[in-house]
Amino acid sequence: xxxxxxxxxxxxxCAAGLAIARAATDGFEAFTLESARRLHALRSPAPVPDLxxxxxxxxxASLAAVPRRVLLVDFVYTSCPTLxxxxxxxxxxxxxxxAAEIAAGEVGLLSVSFDPERDGPxxxxxxxxxxxxxxxxxxxxxxxxxxxxxxxxxxFGVVVIPDGAGGFxxxxxxxxxxxxxxxxAIHDLDDLDGIVNTARELVxxxxxxxxxx
Amino acid sequence: MSLYADPLRTTLxxxxxxxxxxxPAFRAWLESSMAPHxxxxxxxxxxxxxxxxxxxxxxxxxxxxxxALAGVQSFxxxxxTGILAASFVMVLCMLPRLLDLARLDPSADxxxxxxxxxxxxxxxxxxxxxPAIARAVVHLEVIATLLRFGWGYLAADxxxxxxxxxxxxxxxxxxxxxxxxxxxxAAAWRPMFGDARxxxx
Numbered sequence: 001x002x003x004x005x006x007x008x009x010x011x012x013x014c015a016a017g018l019a020i021a022r023a024a025t026d027g028f029e030a031f032t033l034e035s036a037r038r039l040h041a042l043r044s045p046a047p048v049p050d051l052x053x054x055x056x057x058x059x060x061a062s063l064a065a066v067p068r069r070v071l072l073v074d075f076v077y078t079s080c081p082t083l084x085x086x087x088x089x090x091x092x093x094x095x096x097x098x099a100a101e102i103a104a105g106e107v108g109l110l111s112v113s114f115d116p117e118r119d120g121p122x123x124x125x126x127x128x129x130x131x132x133x134x135x136x137x138x139x140x141x142x143x144x145x146x147x148x149x150x151x152x153x154x155x156f157g158v159v160v161i162p163d164g165a166g167g168f169x170x171x172x173x174x175x176x177x178x179x180x181x182x183x184x185a186i187h188d189l190d191d192l193d194g195i196v197n198t199a200r201e202l203v204x205x206x207x208x209x210x211x212x213x
Numbered sequence: 214m215s216l217y218a219d220p221l222r223t224t225l226x227x228x229x230x231x232x233x234x235x236x237p238a239f240r241a242w243l244e245s246s247m248a249p250h251x252x253x254x255x256x257x258x259x260x261x262x263x264x265x266x267x268x269x270x271x272x273x274x275x276x277x278x279x280x281a282l283a284g285v286q287s288f289x290x291x292x293x294t295g296i297l298a299a300s301f302v303m304v305l306c307m308l309p310r311l312l313d314l315a316r317l318d319p320s321a322d323x324x325x326x327x328x329x330x331x332x333x334x335x336x337x338x339x340x341x342x343x344p345a346i347a348r349a350v351v352h353l354e355v356i357a358t359l360l361r362f363g364w365g366y367l368a369a370d371x372x373x374x375x376x377x378x379x380x381x382x383x384x385x386x387x388x389x390x391x392x393x394x395x396x397x398x399a400a401a402w403r404p405m406f407g408d409a410r411x412x413x414x
Contacts, residue, residue: 024310032374
């Protein structure tokens with residue numbers, strides 16, 4: 001009697017355990033939060049809320065109000081000696097590779113500072129100037145309020161922690177926000193080709209949509 | 214052992230210990246870095262459940278607790294169900310994604326604070342019923358799991374947990390390897406060098 005009950009209970013424990021493990025890892029595909037957010041962006045792009053930003057070049061903007069169809073968003077702090085410096089040079093190269101799309105007003109680059117206390121407009125412009133001689137298509141900004149900063153980070157799944165040496169450690173990546181302001185892809189910062197291809201595909205798709213109309 | 218003299222008192226003590234571990238300040242402190250999160254908090258939580266389980270096994274015959282125990286154990290012949298369920302809980306809790314979630318999502322942390330003690334409880338109820346060969350398999354699996362996770366965290370080039378720094382991750386990996394080695398020695402000691410009578414006690 002107990003053996004039969006146990007067989008059923010053990011089978012149930014196994015089935016439940018596997019089901020929970022499957023749900024918690026997106027079908028055994030994402031064992032880290034970083035791979036999970038990338039997978040979610042590809043599988044089911046979520047709309048990004050209409051977040052506000054104080055721009056380094058003056059004025060404010062919200063995500064929906066930026067006229068560019070495709071936005072490449074990254075998160076930086078300008079006193080960062082490592083990843084953000086790399087992101088800066090990636091953005092300078094994206095400016096060159098996507099020059100035509102940027103000139104056509106289709107693609108925009110946006111760097112968001114998660115260190116708004118230290119990164120004023122001057123610091124942000126200096127950060128851009130360190131990497132690129134032209135501001136073309138590359139906007140920088142900082143969230144106006146602390147609550148805005150949290151909304152920005154949460155919307156993109158960015159986690160920022162103190163690095164123990166006065167700076168921050170963060171999951172650096174290039175986030176592609178497509179038409180309808182959905183987060184459609186997250187690329188490694190050294191995946192320049194991938195970023196360019198995704199941006200061009202989205203621009204081409206837009207051209208197709210226009211042609212169909 | 215006096216610790217288990219009075220099942221009710223033991224249970225109350227275990228619940229108090231759980232409340233201390235769950236207290237916001239202590240919880241934040243243990244979860245502030247990866248090594249104490251994995252190597253102190255999770256074992257403490259499992260230990261609390263184990264402690265309650267041992268007390269439950271000693272509940273007075275004929276009492277409500279003893280009858281409830283008999284009911285539960287009727288689904289746990291040979292300790293199979295309990296050990297299986299506990300394995301799933303413990304392995305899941307050590308995944309980088311769930312370590313992150315425990316820090317970032319209070320409801321995920323709450324689930325951990327309930328499920329890990331339940332896993333400890335399940336081990337306490339199941340271990341005495343487990344046949345010797347099954348115990349050896351469990352020991353091997355614990356050693357393999359500690360080494361697997363330890364090696365994974367130590368060898369990873371990138372940060373696997375978003376809320377922990379890379380040197381913290383590597384230190385945790387190294388400690389897991391040491392823990393796996395220590396567990397292997399402890400598990401092998403009695404059958405290899407110990408008194409045979411102890412084994413069958």
